[in-house]
Amino acid sequence: MKIMIVTDAWSPQVNGVVRTLTTTRREMEAMGHEVDLLSPLEFRTLPCPTYPDIRLSLLPGRKVARRIREFAPDALHIATEGPLGWAARRFALRHRLPFTTAYHTRFPEYVKARTGIPLAWTYRFLRGFHAPARAVMTPTPAVKADLEAFGFDRVVLWSRGVDLDVFRLQTSHRLDTARPIFLYVGRVAVEKNVEAFLELDLPGSKWVVGDGPALPALRERYPDAYYLGVMKQPELAEVYAAADVFVFPSKTDTFGLVLLEAMACGLPVAAYPVSGPIDVLGDSGAGVMHEDLREACMAALNIERSTARAHAEKFSWRAATEQFVGHLHPARGEDRQPSARPVGATGTMD
Known part of the structure; x- marks a missing residue:
């Protein structure tokens, strides 16, 4: 299956979202899927206010549309709610292309901690973003229940894993300070x-x-x-x-x-x-x-x-990735018709 993942979170960022997507792509490719990842590395960006390590893509609509058309994915997954996520969402809705989304971080709680904006306001905004998705993937039952309490529909579980070969029992003196x-x-x-x-x-x-x-x-x-x-x-x-x-x-x-x-x-x-x-x-x-x-x-x-x-040892990345793939919604023939139209045929691509 040809799978496109659109994400506003990518290297050089170091966080759980990036690590999850990196590992999930590796596992899917090992399973025989063709994976295309659309990230801010392909765009001009500017630093996110109050968080300069996060880069926001500038005016990505036309290029996002072109990339989706060229790859013609069997399944589209929108991982984040940033500029790339919104551009991919807009294209998918315009062309009746089914897609899934993910809820990786408690963004409303982060916004409240930084600005004081009420949780309900941000959850309402995010609910609008995720509403057209065929499935909203979230990592735990508790987060799933929270989203459903705020009115989210079609919320499903997508767990996580750990690389047990890298992270293992070993003797280490890397931290040579007072114990404990x-x-x-x-x-x-x-x-x-x-x-x-x-x-x-x-x-x-x-x-x-x-x-x-x-x-x-x-x-x-x-x-x-x-x-x-x-x-x-x-x-x-x-x-x-x-x-x-x-x-x-x-x-x-x-x-x-x-x-x-x-x-x-x-x-x-x-x-x-x-x-x-x-x-x-x-x-x-x-x-x-x-x-x-x-x-x-x-x-x-x-x-x-x-x-x-x-x-x-109970947490396997392969099992988590199989869960992810199972939630995807491959496009049917009628959903893919727009990709047959020449790019730029109407003077626009988004």
Whole structure:
């Protein structure tokens, strides 16, 4: 099957969305599918306000239309709600091309944290974007229930996986500081609530791995913590293996791929009992969830690394990708008729 994925999130960004799409494409190609990925790398871009690491494509409509026509996909998936996503959505609706979408991040919660805009307003906007999709893929039952509560239709589950060969049990001395070592990995931004981790009165030492707009202020405010930038996966696996507890302070994540990575390296998790950790950890015993994050951190020290690893082994990227492919809606012959019309025949392409 020829599958086109349209995404506003792509390299050099380092986040869960990019990693999910990268791995999903690799798995689909291994399954024999032909995958075309349309990303901001093909467009002129400008930095997103308040988040310059994210690049927004400028006036992408004509090129998006041309790319879809040229590839003539059997199935179209729109992964994000940015400029490329809107351009692909507009083309698909105009030409009656069925498509699916995904809800990767709790964008309304991020917007509220940054601007104070009420959740209902942003959810209403997003509901309009996703409404024509044949399926809206979301990573956990909790997020699915939230979207349905805000009026989203045709919401389905698309889980996530972890590379168990890269993220594995190993001996590592990458973090040579006082023990116990408490570790955070991820984007360093206000919505990730990293400050809640750094404020904790914990024994040993704290490490933060990642980058983001909040990093300079946190480094200045919490100079006793240790900081590393963005790391490649093999190096990151060594960091996980060298720590004693993975601390996940976010209350807005839809899933949290880093939870799986940490557990695959045998690192138990401490988190709040919120969507994301609840769905990933469940009653596995691989982590501790508590409203008092310090209590969760201290209790997680008693978890065996083998317990965390065993739970991570239940998450396969192949199974997650098969789930994704199963949700796609291939175009029928009548849906593909517009692609037979010569590009530019009416003087426009979008």
